Structures are given as C-alpha cells and as structure tokens.
Amino acid sequence: MKNRIRERSFAECVEQLVIANIKLTKFDHMKQKELQKEFPSLKAIARWELGARSENERRAEARAAIDELLSEIVEMGAYSPLPEVRTFEQRSRK
DSSP states (O other): OOOSGGGSOHHHHHHHHHHHHHHHHHHHHHHHHHHTSSSOOHHHHHHHHHHHHHHHHHHHHHHHHHHHHHHHHHHHTOOOOOOOOOOOOOOOOO
C-alpha cells in the first residue's frame, strides 16, 4: 500500500501528524467522559472508538512518511522540498 501522505511536503506531513494527534485525543477524551457516566451509551463509545482507530491509522501513516523523509535527508545529506500548494495571505498590520 502506497503511503498517501508521503507525496506531500515535510511541513504537510508534520501538520497531518499534529491534526491526527489532536483528533485522537479528542475521541479518547469523549470516550472516557462517556464511560464515567452512570449509564454510558455503548453506541457513542463505539463511534468514538472507531474514530480513534481511524485517526491512529492516519497518525501512523504520517509518522511513517516523516521517518521516510528524514531517512532520505540523512542518506542524501540534503533536502529538496516539494513546493507548497497552500497559500497564505500576508496581512498588513495597521
């Protein structure tokens, strides 16, 4: 299976890792909060567990892409960045 995240820039791979970590933490907290209730909803717990597993897979994919990029950088002794496809507007301060 080809790593879809690997085709992105280093910054995008790191961003994907951060997003996956945040979402995974959110799902875990929601699940733990539900489990503390007197009558927890098993349906909600299952939904959040599924979301957590999905984000864990995305996190593993992002980590693998970052590891691969860093290995290439060390091996080659240089980094050729991919062009950023996102654009950020510079706002002037008034």
